[in-house]
Amino acid sequence: MAEQPLLTPFKSDKLNLKNRVVMAPMTRSRAENPGTVATDLMAEYYAQRASAGLIISEGTYVSPEAVGYINVPGIYSPEQVAGWKKVTDAVHAKGGQMYAQIWHVGRMSHPDLLNGNLPLAPSAINPHAQVYTFTGFKETVAPQAMTTEQIKKTVADFVKGAQNALEAGFDGIEIHSANGYLFHQFFNATSNTRTDEYGGSIENRARLLFEVLDAIKTAGVDMGKVGARLNPSLEGLFGITMDEETIPTFDYIVKRLSADYSLAYLHLTEPMTDVSQIPFAEQHIAKRYRPLYDGTLIINVGMTEEKGNKIIADGDADLVAFGKLYISNPDLVERFAKHAPLAEADKDTFYSGGTKGYADYPKLGE
Numbered sequence: 314m315a316e317q318p319l320l321t322p323f324k325s326d327k328l329n330l331k332n333r334v335v336m337a338p339m340t341r342s343r344a345e346n347p348g349t350v351a352t353d354l355m356a357e358y359y360a361q362r363a364s365a366g367l368i369i370s371e372g373t374y375v376s377p378e379a380v381g382y383i384n385v386p387g388i389y390s391p392e393q394v395a396g397w398k399k400v401t402d403a404v405h406a407k408g409g410q411m412y413a414q415i416w417h418v419g420r421m422s423h424p425d426l427l428n429g430n431l432p433l434a435p436s437a438i439n440p441h442a443q444v445y446t447f448t449g450f451k452e453t454v455a456p457q458a459m460t461t462e463q464i465k466k467t468v469a470d471f472v473k474g475a476q477n478a479l480e481a482g483f484d485g486i487e488i489h490s491a492n493g494y495l496f497h498q499f500f501n502a503t504s505n506t507r508t509d510e511y512g513g514s515i516e517n518r519a520r521l522l523f524e525v526l527d528a529i530k531t532a533g534v535d536m537g538k539v540g541a542r543l544n545p546s547l548e549g550l551f552g553i554t555m556d557e558e559t560i561p562t563f564d565y566i567v568k569r570l571s572a573d574y575s576l577a578y579l580h581l582t583e584p585m586t587d588v589s590q591i592p593f594a595e596q597h598i599a600k601r602y603r604p605l606y607d608g609t610l611i612i613n614v615g616m617t618e619e620k621g622n623k624i625i626a627d628g629d630a631d632l633v634a635f636g637k638l639y640i641s642n643p644d645l646v647e648r649f650a651k652h653a654p655l656a657e658a659d660k661d662t663f664y665s666g667g668t669k670g671y672a673d674y675p676k677l678g679e
């Protein structure tokens with residue numbers, strides 16, 4: 314019987330993976346210590362999932378200003394780098410590979426998480442969303458519009474985050490430029506009303522991502538170890554609404570990444586909600602962007618063994634990322650190989666802290 318496409322190795326000039334199953338980045342709020350350092354429990358959790366072709370870490374903050382959820386690990390202090398080193402060592406010891414997703418939430422934060430300071434964002438527009446603070450969920454506030462100086466500092470923080478990730482033993486980094494966080498807030502005209510070189514035109518709204526990539530390259534980081542994540546048809550989640558320029562903006566970004574940046578991969582997500590009634594939305598992200606991107610493409614959202622195999626067989630993506638299924642099936646690859654039943658994830662323990670619903674999902678036969 315021919316091997317499933319998902320389980321075949323993947324080789325490019327930048328990646329060499331034992332299969333095409335990717336663990337999607339997922340915040341799990343288990344860095345329950347004052348310095349938000351990755352823990353031994355996190356090392357155990359990721360090592361349990363090392364049979365994935367590639368693991369992408371949960372979003373990890375590049376600075377104290379980037380914070381937007383409690384108990385999420387950072388990657389800016391020496392202690393945090395040392396904590397992550399234990400995680401990458403544990404994954405490598407099991408034959409896995411792991412990228413760090415580096416992150417700034419922008420306006421998706423709250424003064425309670427920022428020593429009383431306002432969150433930073435392209436413009437002072439409240440996303441009217443909920444943020445989880447030390448005292449439970451709170452309404453977001455109108456953020457502070459970033460000064461040029463704050464933007465330059467943020468670019469430098471991403472460079473440092475990338476360097477720290479490589480020092481911590483990650484095989485590469487993914488820029489979290491999706492899901493309504495800082496970069497996405499710059500891309501979208503409904504969250505970016507700036508009149509300087511970071512607002513107005515499509516080129517200007519996309520500028521921050523390219524400045525970060527250029528700065529990472531100038532710092533000497535191998536761009537073949539850098540990926541980026543985009544969620545073009547995000548609507549109604551994380552404070553993002555689309556307009557007629559949203560998809561043209563992503564078209565521009567993808568084409569430019571393809572032409573000018575030789576990245577490890579581009580990680581795209583299909584719509585997270587039903588966008589069939591949204592006139593500006595693209596419903597088929599992989600199909601639209603595969604022809605526009607001349608490099609390795611990862612696709613995610615709602616994937617199954619069957620869908621993943623079909624997408625690869627059809628040539629619409631090279632790698633397939635699984636989120637929730639990886640929470641509850643540490644041996645997802647082995648289960649696919651046996652077409653075994655899959656366990657369902659318990660939503661109540663996604664961000665609850667502790668081992669329960671985290672490192673205690675059994676492998677087949679355990």
Ligand SMILES: Cc1cc2nc3c(=O)[nH]c(=O)nc-3n(C[C@H](O)[C@H](O)[C@H](O)COP(=O)(O)O)c2cc1C
Binds near residue numbers: 371492638
């Ligand atoms: C608990 C949880 C935490 C998540 N955290 C992140 C994150 O830190 N970064 C990110 O890019 N996406 C995050 N996501 C989105 C996932 O990467 C993925 O896009 C989503 O779960 C859809 O894929 P699925 O249908 O396979 O679960 C998270 C999703 C879940 C369920």
